[in-house]
Amino acid sequence: MSPRSKNSPAAAKRKRRAPERGGRRPKKQTCEFCDRTKGHVDYKDVASLRKFMSDRAKIRSSRVTGNCPRCQRKVARAIKNAREMALLPYLGR
Amino acid sequence: MRTYELMTIFRPEMAETDVRTEVDRVAGALTERGAEITKNDFWGKRRFAYEINHLTEGYYSVLEFQSEPAAIVDIDRALSLSDQVVRHKFIRPD
Numbered sequence: 001m002s003p004r005s006k007n008s009p010a011a012a013k014r015k016r017r018a019p020e021r022g023g024r025r026p027k028k029q030t031c032e033f034c035d036r037t038k039g040h041v042d043y044k045d046v047a048s049l050r051k052f053m054s055d056r057a058k059i060r061s062s063r064v065t066g067n068c069p070r071c072q073r074k075v076a077r078a079i080k081n082a083r084e085m086a087l088l089p090y091l092g093r
Numbered sequence: 094m095r096t097y098e099l100m101t102i103f104r105p106e107m108a109e110t111d112v113r114t115e116v117d118r119v120a121g122a123l124t125e126r127g128a129e130i131t132k133n134d135f136w137g138k139r140r141f142a143y144e145i146n147h148l149t150e151g152y153y154s155v156l157e158f159q160s161e162p163a164a165i166v167d168i169d170r171a172l173s174l175s176d177q178v179v180r181h182k183f184i185r186p187d
Contacts, residue, residue: 040187044100044155074187085100085182086141086151
């Protein structure tokens with residue numbers, strides 16, 4: 001199958017995007033939790049939750065992380081639960 | 094029946110064997126109230142991300158179980174009153 005064929009995933013993605021008029025090219029949005037864990041976010045998994053926090057321990061917005069709204073809520077909830085159990089800090093630095 | 098997860102932090106100055114018996118006591122109290130323990134995960138000593146009551150570490154334990162919502166009410170109270178428990182939390186995983 002050629003990479004330019006009509007039903008390749010790359011072709012579908014290009015088609016969906018609005019024509020660009022210069023300016024900033026939007027970053028590809030991928031929700032990590034959606035595809036990796038099928039929507040389940042564990043508050044005990046500190047290492048992967050840290051990726052959704054700034055280095056001052058603030059929760060990163062979905063605009064930054066590219067999370068879908070559903071996963072963003074779950075990630076935020078999980079971080080807050082982990083904070084209550086002192087697995088993650090309320091404030092860093 | 095609902096799935097619950099109970100995370101408990103015990104005081105660091107306790108002996109590990111005492112903590113384990115304490116965890117078993119909690120698990121026993123749960124089964125007594127009709128809960129079914131599915132996982133008993135003991136993490137051991139772990140540093141806190143921030144200071145709690147002038148403590149910097151504690152023993153973590155995670156119990157996973159199925160039970161009716163009513164069963165956890167007493168346990169929740171007992172854990173809040175216990176001197177050996179720094180913190181505890183019931184979580185309903187989705």
